[in-house]
Amino acid sequence: MPTSIVEVRNLTKRFGEFTAVDGVSFEIRQGEILGLLGPNGAGKTTTIQMLLGLITPTAGSIRMFGLDLATHRETILGQINFSSTYISMPYSLTVEENLWVVAKLYGLTNIPRHIDEVVKKLEMEEFRSKVTRKLSSGQMTRLTLAKAILTEPKVLFLDEPTASLDPDIAHKTRHLLKEVRRSAGLSMLYTSHNMREMEEMSDRIIFLQRGKIVTQGTAQEIMARFGQSDLEDVFLKIAREK
Ligand SMILES: Nc1ncnc2c1ncn2[C@@H]1O[C@H](COP(=O)(O)OP(=O)(O)OP(=O)(O)O)[C@@H](O)[C@H]1O
Ligand SMILES: [Mg+2]
Structure with missing residues (x-):
């Protein structure tokens, strides 16, 4: 057991x-x-x-x-870390800057590599430089998920x-979460x-x-x-x- x-x-x-x-x-x-x-x-x-x-x-x-x-x-x-569709973030920062803040708070080393990885995993390339205030709700959800897995909890x-994700991104997100669970042995609620x-x-x-x-x-x-x-x-x- x-x-x-x-x-x-x-x-x-x-x-x-x-x-x-x-x-x-x-x-x-x-x-x-x-x-x-x-x-x-x-x-x-x-x-x-x-x-x-x-x-x-x-x-x-x-x-x-x-x-x-x-x-x-x-x-x-x-x-530990968490993600919810309903959390708020500093809206005047870009996506990338928000990820930097989290990485710094958790004391991560080699931050650019961590951010690049998570941006790639969640397919966030096209909005990584966007100001957070301008994100669509699905993009916002991906950012909150990125924050959650960035710190390798x-x-x-x-x-x-997945509440505000379109079916394609929701499917990919579920796949990604199961993949993270498999590779990192992560537990989830x-x-x-x-x-x-x-x-x-x-x-x-x-x-x-x-x-x-x-x-x-x-x-x-x-x-x-x-x-x-x-x-x-x-x-x-x-x-x-x-
Ligand atoms: N700060 C608070 N003060 C008073 N009541 C609260 C507070 N937070 C939550 N509640 C109440 O506690 C109950 C449980 O709320 P909770 O948000 O945990 O439900 P939930 O299962 O997450 O529901 P949902 O599916 O709508 O998200 C609700 O009746 C809610 O009104
Ligand atoms: Mg709830």
Whole structure:
């Protein structure tokens, strides 16, 4: 059994009276892509924000690489990265300048080589000198993904990474992520509202609803459990349950 890179125990986040994440426990193993699935407001982004140390859990623990996030923040954060369609960046910088900033922050050496590689991988040549403010949403998504893989993280947290991509670029992005996983043994946590994509990408899926895990397993196991041949039908069944 491969070792666990991420161990989440009883993770809970309350905003005032409202519980957004409610006693969630799971693991991500070395080289595994774990899909986090669930309706709008289920608690996926809140979970990811806690894993990134952006918000503090109300209760529970997060361990990565055997270390507690609460006490080994810097060591852990240097080895993880994230991408989301909904993050902002310094818009007056060019694409390349934005990548430089990230590379510097993470203390990378031989920055031009790293940037050239990532620009090539994500087919960003034609807009690498463009000002970030002028990017299309798909180009912006590729830039956020480039930022995420530039630092060669051991764990990647991807919150709807393909949400604004056209089908061609989305396909290439999935291929690229699987390739990065294969070559670097990277672990990933992945969210998407595209059920086919969840099925294709995830080794294992956790289904969250109202902050709680309602079911988990491989896509095949989950479909069998709910007597469906399609993950989308499982989603509808769970989401429409009262
Ligand atoms: N800062 C906050 N203050 C109060 N409530 C919040 C805050 N952040 C999130 N929530 C609430 O927590 C719940 C979970 O939100 P979250 O963004 O984690 O959902 P999600 O699963 O990512 O949904 P989506 O699929 O729409 O992205 C929602 O009801 C949301 O309104
Ligand atoms: Mg979200």
